[in-house]
Amino acid sequence: MKNQLLAATVRLARLEDTASIAMLTELSGYSATIDQISSRLKKIIKDPHQSTYIAGVDREIAGWIHIRPHAYLEIDAVAEVGGLVAAENHRSQEKGKLLMRQAETWNSQQGYSMIYVHLNANRENSHPFYQALGFEWFKTSYSFIKNIHDPN
Numbered sequence: 001m002k003n004q005l006l007a008a009t010v011r012l013a014r015l016e017d018t019a020s021i022a023m024l025t026e027l028s029g030y031s032a033t034i035d036q037i038s039s040r041l042k043k044i045i046k047d048p049h050q051s052t053y054i055a056g057v058d059r060e061i062a063g064w065i066h067i068r069p070h071a072y073l074e075i076d077a078v079a080e081v082g083g084l085v086a087a088e089n090h091r092s093q094e095k096g097k098l099l100m101r102q103a104e105t106w107n108s109q110q111g112y113s114m115i116y117v118h119l120n121a122n123r124e125n126s127h128p129f130y131q132a133l134g135f136e137w138f139k140t141s142y143s144f145i146k147n148i149h150d151p152n
Helices: 015-027 034-046 095-110 124-132
Strands: 009-012 051-057 060-070 078-086 115-117
Touching: 009 095, 015 034, 015 051, 015 060, 015 078, 034 051, 051 095, 060 095, 078 095, 095 115
Parallel strands: 078 115
Antiparallel strands: 009 051, 051 060, 060 078
16 A cells, blocks of 8 residues: 655646646636646746745655745735645645745745735635644735626
């Protein structure tokens, strides 16, 4: 039987990771095709100001994290976790923590002093994970979106 607690390695995402990233993204509740993920990942890989890392276990991608800068006028720029996903069979096995540590390293290397994480209100089961890593809840907000390509 395969040991589910195998050590994970973290590395920058590559285009050949697209299918696995798309599958994990779908499992996290976001609908995205392999082509969409590929297009987005290409842009991220080319952008020196953001990164996507994967945690791999025995040639399997166990999770991914996207980290990017977020500039504000009213406060100093921060690093922001654009997304963090761990495969169901790797949750509670330190993969998310490993990816968050990588994000903190990236944050320090880029010269930011804080990392923001925005969570969907219905992901209450994620709150203890971030709190255990030292994140503090500081506000509740609403998010609005408008499709500017919709002719209506």
